[in-house]
Amino acid sequence: MSEKIYVGVDVGGTTIKVGICDAEGQLLHTFEGPTETSKGTDAILHNIASYSRKVVADSSYQWEQVDGVGVGIAGFLDIPKGFVKFSANLNIRDTDLKGFLEQELQKTIKVNNDANVAALGEAWAGAGKGIANCVCYTLGTGVGGGIIIDGKIVEGFASMAGELGHVSIVPDLEAIQCGCGMMGCLETVSSATGIIRMAKDAVARGDRTTLSLVEDIMAKDVIDAAKAGDEVAARIVSRAAHYLGKSMSMVAILLNPEYFIIGGGVSKAGDFLFDQIREVFEKYTLEQAKEGVKIVPATLGNNAGVVGAAGLILRG
Incomplete structure (x- = not known):
């Protein structure tokens, strides 16, 4: 051999x-x-x-x-x-x-x-196979990120490139502190943890939502409720999608990737989530930076x- x-x-x-x-x-x-x-x-x-x-x-x-x-x-x-x-x-x-x-x-x-x-x-063998320039988001407990340019990982000066979950993107009046210590990170609204937090806050406020009947709310419960027409859950998912799409518009101007690849548990929401992300990306991104760009689900899973x-x- x-x-x-x-x-x-x-x-x-x-x-x-x-x-x-x-x-x-x-x-x-x-x-x-x-x-x-x-x-x-x-x-x-x-x-x-x-x-x-x-x-x-x-x-x-x-x-x-x-x-x-x-x-x-x-x-x-x-x-x-x-x-x-x-x-x-x-x-x-x-x-x-x-x-x-x-x-x-x-x-x-x-x-x-x-x-x-x-x-x-x-990028090597999954959704971005054959694509030299792509940016990946992983939506799980936090929001992970990775940048591939010309087929290589971008690491940065202090090995901190690609920490997409810690882009401070939520406006000050809406921002909460992230686990990293900063305020308004993407991770606080677009991770599974962020979605669960927003759902629990809504229930605690007394918002009218079917989520109040769920004993231990998980991100999937919020997404399923939103798909079923629960307005409170739909607003939460929409907020998560909004800041994801907006962060991608910023990354598109800086790096101009061909693909944005989204993985992690939250990505299993499918087109219900992806269509909203694409709509926001389309709205906020300069024409030349979004032309031909695709936002696609990861395929390799675990x-x-x-x-x-x-x-x-x-x-x-």
Whole structure:
């Protein structure tokens, strides 16, 4: 066997997902194991290394075929050095992840932010396949982002490029404080957490909404209620879509991507959400910056991080 393969690792707070990809980004084999954050940093690092070896050992491929291992991890990173400054999800601080894995695995190692990695996955083998310039939003607990220009991840001077969820876009009189400490971030209104917060606020105010009958409101409940004609829920979803579309109009002027790719749990609302985002984008974006631009759903789902991490070796 001479075919080169690429291992991608998506490190989450609960599980570590590992996969093998070929040079075209096709996912060949996967493995998933517990992160074991409660056991501390050393345990997490050793799990990343051991799962990387296991996914290959359990497949029809050989370790000698591995051309490199890419890792996607949430947190503040020094990306060129592969150094984790702080990851709240994992409670890791000041850790030389790249150095550790190079020693343990004896392979080329590349480390990047999880949102960047998911964006690369979609650009390489997902909704943006064949598209050189795209921007990805991930709408989950927060709002993640990743920028791909000329097929490469844009990292920025301090590895902070693409933090789209922390664009301060909500006007001061409507703004609340984000978890990052800033006011009016996109994440406060367009994430699942933001949608849930707005719904609970509406119920607490006594607004007439079917959501008052829901014991533990989730973002899906709000979206389903909006689709069913609940006016309060519809306003909440419309607000989330409005600020997403408006943020895209700003990004379009700065970067002029061909595709905006939207993933994460909230994106499962489908055209009900996407049509509203497109309408706002159309309204606020300069003609030359929106011409030919598409706003599309992500296609790789939970595999985007694994595929993108593997892609770091070829395209990171």
